[in-house]
Amino acid sequence: MNLVEELRWRGMIHDIMPGTEEQLAKEMTAAYIGYDPTSDSLHIGNLASIMMLVHLQRAGHKPFALVGGATGMIGDPSGKSEERVLLDEPTLRFNQICIQKQLEKFLNFNVQPNAAEMVNNYDWTKDFSFLQFLRDVGKHLTVNYMMAKDSVKKRMESGTGISFTEFSYQLVQGYDFCWLYEHKNVKLQMGGSDQWGNIVTGTELIRRKLGGEAFALTCPLITKSDGGKFGKTEEGNIWLDPQKTSPYKFYQFWINTSDEDAADFIRKFTLFSKEEIELFTKQHNEAPHLRILQKTLAKDITIRVHSADDYNAALEASEILFGKGTTQTLKNLSEETLLAVFEGVPQCEIKENAISEGLNIVDFLSEKTQIFDSKGEARRMLKEGGVAINKEKIAESFLVTGACLLKGKYILVQKGKKNYFLVKVES
RNA sequence: GGGGAGAUACCAGAGCGGUCAAAUGGGGCAGACUGUAAAUCUGUUGGCGCAGCCUUCGGAGGUUCGAAUCCUCCUCUCCCCA
Numbered sequence: 001m002n003l004v005e006e007l008r009w010r011g012m013i014h015d016i017m018p019g020t021e022e023q024l025a026k027e028m029t030a031a032y033i034g035y036d037p038t039s040d041s042l043h044i045g046n047l048a049s050i051m052m053l054v055h056l057q058r059a060g061h062k063p064f065a066l067v068g069g070a071t072g073m074i075g076d077p078s079g080k081s082e083e084r085v086l087l088d089e090p091t092l093r094f095n096q097i098c099i100q101k102q103l104e105k106f107l108n109f110n111v112q113p114n115a116a117e118m119v120n121n122y123d124w125t126k127d128f129s130f131l132q133f134l135r136d137v138g139k140h141l142t143v144n145y146m147m148a149k150d151s152v153k154k155r156m157e158s159g160t161g162i163s164f165t166e167f168s169y170q171l172v173q174g175y176d177f178c179w180l181y182e183h184k185n186v187k188l189q190m191g192g193s194d195q196w197g198n199i200v201t202g203t204e205l206i207r208r209k210l211g212g213e214a215f216a217l218t219c220p221l222i223t224k225s226d227g228g229k230f231g232k233t234e235e236g237n238i239w240l241d242p243q244k245t246s247p248y249k250f251y252q253f254w255i256n257t258s259d260e261d262a263a264d265f266i267r268k269f270t271l272f273s274k275e276e277i278e279l280f281t282k283q284h285n286e287a288p289h290l291r292i293l294q295k296t297l298a299k300d301i302t303i304r305v306h307s308a309d310d311y312n313a314a315l316e317a318s319e320i321l322f323g324k325g326t327t328q329t330l331k332n333l334s335e336e337t338l339l340a341v342f343e344g345v346p347q348c349e350i351k352e353n354a355i356s357e358g359l360n361i362v363d364f365l366s367e368k369t370q371i372f373d374s375k376g377e378a379r380r381m382l383k384e385g386g387v388a389i390n391k392e393k394i395a396e397s398f399l400v401t402g403a404c405l406l407k408g409k410y411i412l413v414q415k416g417k418k419n420y421f422l423v424k425v426e427s
Numbered sequence: 428g429g430g431g432a433g434a435u436a437c438c439a440g441a442g443c444g445g446u447c448a449a450a451u452g453g454g455g456c457a458g459a460c461u462g463u464a465a466a467u468c469u470g471u472u473g474g475c476g477c478a479g480c481c482u483u484c485g486g487a488g489g490u491u492c493g494a495a496u497c498c499u500c501c502u503c504u505c506c507c508c509a
Contacts, residue, residue, distance in 0.1 A: 225465085226465085252463080255463065256463060256464080257464080258464050258465055259462095259464055259465070260464085260465075261464090262464085287462095288462065288464080289461080289462040289464090290462080291462060291463085291464070294462095294463090294464080318463080321463090322463050374473085374474065374475085375474085375475075375477095376473085376474065376475075376477080377456090377472090379477090380456090380457080380470095380471065380472085381456080381457060381471090383457095383470095383471090384456090384457045384458055384470070384471075385457080385458060386456085386457045386458070387457095415456095415457095416456070416457060416458095417457085417458095417463065418463060
């Protein structure tokens with residue numbers, strides 16, 4: 001199966017420039033995707049495009065991961081309704097290093113002849129003078145052309161307008177493609193569908209400036225069946241950085257996807273073959289309560305993004321928290337397991353003397369541990385039966401005492417069905 | 428430059444002198460049902476010492492026993508004419 005066919009059945013093609021498939025069939029083709037260092041970690045929204053590079057390499061082509069040290073300094077107007085605040089340079093450089101490290105995990109940099117390469121557009125942009133840029137790059141495209149781009153048009157129509165800086169973004173990105181075409185023989189740029197306009201500016205620039213032919217391929221924006229934004233939870237993005245999103249939370253995110261989404265995500269985010277996925281889907285439909293799709297999906301991604309150990313820990317924690325575990329099994333856990341299992345669970349601390357005489361549950365949940373923002377909220381949820389201590393539902397009259405402690409110093413608080421907190425009691 | 432409309436809780440959007448902590452819808456959260464799913468139903472959605480009190484309706488003043496509601500000024504947004 002060739003790359004385009006592969007991506008197509010996975011639902012990962014949104015737009016493809018005519019001739020792209022022929023180019024890929026003709027020879028080993030180098031392609032790139034860019035990542036701007038707008039944050040110190042990639043999030044799962046970036047995962048789809050990373051997978052495109054992975055598929056590319058598996059199909060025998062050569063992937064380039066570009067870190068946007070330069071473009072990140074400008075700000076991409078695509079999909080943004082308002083001008084963005086510029087990040088300062090130390091932050092950008094720091095983010096750039098973090099993102100680079102994360103990208104390295106997914107690609108093979110040693111296989112010949114199509115080893116992956118990492119490039120940074122800052123390298124070929126930093127010494128490019130403004131005047132030179134205007135003469136060498138700006139001259140090839142009309143402002144009319146640039147203004148016709150959706151990303152620009154939208155901002156021109158909105159009240160907020162667009163700065164010259166962000167307006168120029170497509171030129172900088174377009175030039176990247178041009179540079180890579182010229183120096184690295186990169187003939188294809190891929191990315192999310194929101195990047196189509198920028199990518200086409202690149203192919204256009206290559207055509208006019210170098211007389212060359214280059215191609216574009218984008219994948220659709222990942223969506224959820226219920227219309228919600230993919231990859232966001234109440235607490236924010238799901239990050240690839242385990243410091244920002246613990247492997248446990250990461251695993252939980254995938255486990256919680258709906259049936260409909262799981263069938264879609266497993267195609268896009270794992271490397272299972274068509275036959276395997278069809279089998280999983282069949283098994284899932286026969287016994288939906290086993291949630292084979294979610295489990296397979298969560299396992300595969302967690303292992304690939306984090307590690308097998310992280311997966312096992314997340315799985316164990318999940319089984320204790322969501323399985324048939326009772327207060328008794330909790331009490332029987334060794335302190336070591338307890339801590340290991342709850343590593344990814346939010347934790348807070350409380351002084352032992354606060355509970356020695358019995359502490360009102362409302363104060364415990366709000367003032368002392370901040371598990372709830374206010375006492376009113378804590379009371380409300382207690383009334384609704386949404387709070388459990390050590391897996392036992394409790395009422396508003398409950399008193400927190402030494403008898404609640406696991407291993408003499410831990411209390412497991414459950415807010416609603418899925419949110420756990422580990423409270424450490426310090427003497 | 429002239430004329431008009433508006434700014435209300437997370438969002439949308441009622442309220443137009445007391446009965447307004449503010450209708451309704453969406454979203455969020457929780458409960459039931461389940462499969463840690465979806466759909467559905469129910470409850471809840473400013474704070475607190477919670478049958479009471481405190482702080483909220485763009486900002487600052489004022490009228491009034493009493494204002495989200497009336498007046499003045501300010502800030503911002505939108506629309507129409509030039």
